[in-house]
Amino acid sequence: MIMNKRFLFSCLLIGSIAANLCGQDKPRVYILATGGTIAGIGASETSSGYIAGVVSVDKIIQSAPEILQLAQIKGEQVVNIPSQDMSEADWLIIAKRVNQLLSQADVTGIVITHGTDTMEETAFFLNLVVKSDKPVVLAGAMRPSTEISADGPMNVYEAVAVAASPLSIGKGVMIVMDDKILSADDAMKTMTTALETFKCPNFGFLGYLWDSKPIFTRNSLVKHTIHSEFDVADVDILPKVAIVYGYAGIDSLFVATAVRKGVNGIVYAGVGNGNPNTANLNALADAVKHGIPVVRSARTPFGPTTQHDEVDDDKYRFSASWFKTPEKSRILLMLALMKTKDYKEIQRMFVEY
């Protein structure tokens, strides 16, 4: 009996040393690559011209070999596109794969490499449909992989550090760029070319990275991931929602065309606090009468679009987007429309998510 216990202990010890040497005791992080500048190749080391979405996931992993000290890494190429070509079909593929991987007990977290142009949209979509509290982290780059001082490798390294950390559990889907950790609900690309382009303009960063470790300074209190009511497991196609961008002198042509083309919902990016002019107020009211829900959002970048300031939302049966930008409002409305067309119920969702 004593011999057996000693034998067992020795086996466990040898097993644990072997696992250690092979890195098997490390967190397991999947990198799902989708393209973008991080996978981009420039004409030279100094030129700003480049083609996004060329370099493969293996090359991205090789560009930051230090990630192997943080985690066991597995890479998958989901798509390889500039993120302006990201589509709802791609979102469904990514979301289903993320949910599949995170349901495996041995998967700690996921990093998604992505173009920065629509990164905040993919992150917000995932924030609403991922069914796990394990970390999901998007990362990208502002400089292509061939440029001097490319930012991609460090962003990937820091994204893996966040995805591998137990501190990141339950934080919702995050973006890691430029040493910052951003929540999917508030993150926004704010400058076309700068490295420090991503901000959380309404509520501030979730945290920072220091010495390869995430330091969280706040939580996002909106509903996300395991608390979300939205599920795309059996969904192949999402409702069609159009955004109409308001400006001085806009006529009702665009709302009318959206209605005629058979959209399922409209987000109006109004001026100021989401205000439509008179022509569009009437056109939007007509859309609602045709059974097409309308969400008033704002082209004004920061702050909430609130109910009942200059527009009587109850009278017109509009919902207001609160802190969601028009593009995030579109995503939330697409998911909301899978459940309801009731403006009050849609309003509840815009307040809660």
Ligand code: GLU
């Ligand atoms: N337009 C490209 C994209 O979004 C490049 C922008 C970037 O990744 O920084 O994929």
